[in-house]
Amino acid sequence: MRRRNFLGTTAALSGLGLLVACAPGSDGGGGDSEAPAPAADEVDTDVAALGDITLVVWDQEVRGAQNDAIEALLGAFKEKYPNVTVERNSQSFDDLQQQTGLALSGNEVPDVLQVNNARGDMGSFVADGLLTDLSGYAEAYGWTDRFAPSVLSKMSYSEDGVTFGEGNLYGIAQTGEVCGIYYSQKKLDALDLEAPTSWDEVFSLVEAAAEADELPINLGNLDQWPALHVFGPLQANFVDAETIVTLGMGNAGADWTSDDNLAALTQLSDWGSSGALGDSPNGLAYDDAWPLYTEGKGVLLIGGSWLGPDMEAVMGEDLRFMAPPPGADGTVATTGGTGIPFSIPAAAKNPAAAAAFIDFITSDDAMAMIAENGGMPVNRTAELAPDSGVNKDIYEAFDTVSTEGTLLPYLDYATPSFADTAGATLQELIGGQTDPAGAAEALQEDYGEFTEGS
Amino acid sequence: MESRSTGGPPADGPPEGHPGTSLGSRRGRPSAVARSPLTPYLFILPAFLVYGAFALYPLGRAAQFSLFEWKGFGPSTFVGLGNYMDLAGDEDFRRAIVNALVLIVFYSVIPLVVGLVLAAILRRGQVRGMGFFRTVIFLPQVIALVVVAVAWRQIYSPYGLLNDVLRTVGLDVLTRGWLGDPGTALAAVGFIGTWVQMGLVMLLLLSGMSRIPAELFEAARLDGAGAIKEFFAITLPAVRGEITVALVLTIIAALKTFDLVYMTTSGGPGNTTTVPSFEVYFRAFELRTVGSASAVAIVLTALIFVINVGVTRIGERES
Numbered sequence: 001m002r003r004r005n006f007l008g009t010t011a012a013l014s015g016l017g018l019l020v021a022c023a024p025g026s027d028g029g030g031g032d033s034e035a036p037a038p039a040a041d042e043v044d045t046d047v048a049a050l051g052d053i054t055l056v057v058w059d060q061e062v063r064g065a066q067n068d069a070i071e072a073l074l075g076a077f078k079e080k081y082p083n084v085t086v087e088r089n090s091q092s093f094d095d096l097q098q099q100t101g102l103a104l105s106g107n108e109v110p111d112v113l114q115v116n117n118a119r120g121d122m123g124s125f126v127a128d129g130l131l132t133d134l135s136g137y138a139e140a141y142g143w144t145d146r147f148a149p150s151v152l153s154k155m156s157y158s159e160d161g162v163t164f165g166e167g168n169l170y171g172i173a174q175t176g177e178v179c180g181i182y183y184s185q186k187k188l189d190a191l192d193l194e195a196p197t198s199w200d201e202v203f204s205l206v207e208a209a210a211e212a213d214e215l216p217i218n219l220g221n222l223d224q225w226p227a228l229h230v231f232g233p234l235q236a237n238f239v240d241a242e243t244i245v246t247l248g249m250g251n252a253g254a255d256w257t258s259d260d261n262l263a264a265l266t267q268l269s270d271w272g273s274s275g276a277l278g279d280s281p282n283g284l285a286y287d288d289a290w291p292l293y294t295e296g297k298g299v300l301l302i303g304g305s306w307l308g309p310d311m312e313a314v315m316g317e318d319l320r321f322m323a324p325p326p327g328a329d330g331t332v333a334t335t336g337g338t339g340i341p342f343s344i345p346a347a348a349k350n351p352a353a354a355a356a357f358i359d360f361i362t363s364d365d366a367m368a369m370i371a372e373n374g375g376m377p378v379n380r381t382a383e384l385a386p387d388s389g390v391n392k393d394i395y396e397a398f399d400t401v402s403t404e405g406t407l408l409p410y411l412d413y414a415t416p417s418f419a420d421t422a423g424a425t426l427q428e429l430i431g432g433q434t435d436p437a438g439a440a441e442a443l444q445e446d447y448g449e450f451t452e453g454s
Numbered sequence: 455m456e457s458r459s460t461g462g463p464p465a466d467g468p469p470e471g472h473p474g475t476s477l478g479s480r481r482g483r484p485s486a487v488a489r490s491p492l493t494p495y496l497f498i499l500p501a502f503l504v505y506g507a508f509a510l511y512p513l514g515r516a517a518q519f520s521l522f523e524w525k526g527f528g529p530s531t532f533v534g535l536g537n538y539m540d541l542a543g544d545e546d547f548r549r550a551i552v553n554a555l556v557l558i559v560f561y562s563v564i565p566l567v568v569g570l571v572l573a574a575i576l577r578r579g580q581v582r583g584m585g586f587f588r589t590v591i592f593l594p595q596v597i598a599l600v601v602v603a604v605a606w607r608q609i610y611s612p613y614g615l616l617n618d619v620l621r622t623v624g625l626d627v628l629t630r631g632w633l634g635d636p637g638t639a640l641a642a643v644g645f646i647g648t649w650v651q652m653g654l655v656m657l658l659l660l661s662g663m664s665r666i667p668a669e670l671f672e673a674a675r676l677d678g679a680g681a682i683k684e685f686f687a688i689t690l691p692a693v694r695g696e697i698t699v700a701l702v703l704t705i706i707a708a709l710k711t712f713d714l715v716y717m718t719t720s721g722g723p724g725n726t727t728t729v730p731s732f733e734v735y736f737r738a739f740e741l742r743t744v745g746s747a748s749a750v751a752i753v754l755t756a757l758i759f760v761i762n763v764g765v766t767r768i769g770e771r772e773s
Contacts, residue, residue, distance in 0.1 A: 024518070098739055101527030101742070105527040120741070124742065130527075221634070222607070222631075222719065222722070224722050279612055279630070280612040280634045281631070281634065282631055283610065283611065283631015283635065284613070284631055284634065288607070288608065288611055292613065417740075420736065423720075424721075427722050427724055428723065428724045431634065433636055433724060434724075
């Protein structure tokens with residue numbers, strides 16, 4: 001009996017707590033308030049005249065080269081503006097991403113904050129008016145000339161957060177990344193082949209490698225997302241860049257079930273069923289796969305530029321990187337983008353100093369400092385490329401894509417649930433649990449539901 | 455748990471329900487404070503406050519969140535039971551629940567059956583170095599699950615140990631990426647659970663069996679009982695309590711599995727290995743639908759509660 005009483009009391013107490021507690025989120029700031037959007041002539045660029053201020057910066061540049069670069073930049077900024085004390089708070093990407101919503105709507109809002117540009121993050125914050133529109137600053141500081149349009153589009157949303165890729169600017173980034181094709185020079189020599197200059201040559205290279213009993217493409221897709229970095233470049237061979245951008249940014253007007261998308265999905269499915277991606281890519285983890293590549297498992301590896309330095313440490317000059325061959329519309333288009341953009345919260349106390357800081361860490365000089373510290377700067381990339389090694393290939397590839405071609409968005413930007421939908425669907429496509437038509441339908445369902453709903 | 459003490463408390467132990475009356479106070483009359491019916495509650499008050507602040511309050515808040523549509527920041531909309539209604543038609547959620555139930559087989563049933571047999575054998579034969587084996591069997595419980603998951607991910611890899619062994623013995627047809635094949639992924643994850651829980655179950659059962667007086671077995675043997683008869687007539691009934699505890703612990707572990715799935719398959723291939731806890735994480739932090747995530751969490755809590763009340767009731771009634 002006693003236990004029952006106790007349970008009853010407990011239930012009553014929690015019930016009481018339920019009634020007393022206020023509705024979630026209602027005590028936070030932010031909300032429907034109008035986000036600040038200063039025009040270019042209202043922008044104050046004279047930071048030295050602001051007096052002694054403290055600038056609070058939250059970033060996720062914690063890894064080796066990133067951290068070195070930002071520390072060097074902070075030192076230089078302090079020299080230039082002795083009146084500004086920068087208070088830096090850095091944490092891992094995942095930690096920061098999960099706190100961003102709270103940080104933006106709380107009472108102690110940072111002045112500068114790195115906000116992931118996906119719809120689920122930056123998009124929803126823009127819709128809630130939590131971020132400052134930087135268009136005025138961009139004009140005053142000349143960011144529009146500094147950055148390539150396909151780079152700036154990755155941080156642009158319409159004011160209501162509905163359209164991604166155009167409209168107002170809500171952040172700018174320092175570094176770049178690009179998905180391309182790694183190849184082993186020795187393996188190509190052994191196969192008596194050259195680096196492919198067209199997608200047809202890629203396809204025949206894959207066949208030749210398979211005939212020679214080599215694993216054509218190394219892929220570890222247990223984690224679900226790696227296949228997106230293979231499919232992204234591949235899709236550009238079948239679908240024009242503009243359509244992919246529309247699909248990838250989750251804007252209305254495209255269709256996953258179109259013939260060209262089906263052709264792209266069919267190619268991936270064929271690679272999966274023919275063993276071109278290995279016997280069981282879905283059973284191999286991403287971080288177990290690329291070390292196997294350095295040990296000679298695989299002729300090609302299609303993936304992100306961030307793998308280069310680690311793989312080069314093992315493979316040396318054997319490792320090469322190239323942007324994918326020109327795609328459906330004749331220019332190079334591949335998945336890629338920028339590091340996480342720096343934004344100014346709507347409730348920031350020192351927006352003027354924040355903008356000056358962002359300008360400083362993305363200036364031409366800053367790009368050189370980033371390169372010196374081992375990162376890949378988003379601007380002046382070809383100019384700052386090292387003399388040799390895989391990073392030379394990577395810098396040049398990024399420069400070609402960002403200036404002459406199109407940096408396609410990561411496909412998972414499209415809708416808040418698209419990372420899961422696309423990851424699971426491509427996995428099933430490669431594993432043969434679904435066919436290209438079924439995959440196209442699954443992708444269209446998510447994309448269509450989102451674009452029609454918004 | 456009072457009704458479980460049918461064997462009676464040790465003769466000199468304090469009477470249950472009056473933790474204040476120790477051996478010493480038995481000599482004189484207990485004071486008025488000690489006799490007050492409220493006194494026991496005073497004793498649990500400090501623990502209850504901590505429990506309330508860190509378990510009951512969050513639970514209540516989660517229940518409240520589940521009635522709202524909320525992104526985790528900004529304004530929220532009251533939707534009543536809408537989130538729960540959505541779950542009813544949500545295929546991912548249903549799959550997660552079914553998977554969790556399948557995992558119970560791997561986490562609870564298999565370790566229990568195998569553990570019972572092994573423990574009974576170990577009890578009969580006087581194995582040398584028993585302490586050593588017990589430690590080895592219990593070891594998986596001590597290792598952080600994230601480490602366990604990473605190790606098993608390597609074992610299950612297409613180029614991993616399991617496939618190497620299969621190839622060595624000529625079973626090439628069976629080799630595959632175990633975690634990447636929809637037919638084997640859930641079983642592969644489940645088997646890691648079996649491996650982890652086996653030690654705990656064995657240890658519980660062994661300690662239970664060691665308490666059975668040897669005379670009982672002697673008597674049974676004189677009556678002509680064989681090893682199997684002995685097991686069902688004496689060993690099994692004697693460890694009912696331990697079986698109940700083992701089931702409760704392992705079923706909870708099965709239903710709230712998160713780290714194993716997160717670190718090995720992230721719910722894949724496709725959605726074949728998703729589990730309720732993973733759905734909670736995914737909905738709260740990836741989709742930013744805190745209301746829906748809370749609803750899943752509440753349903754999961756209720757499920758764990760109901761199943762375990764059932765297990766405990768059956769355990770109590772039969773003993």
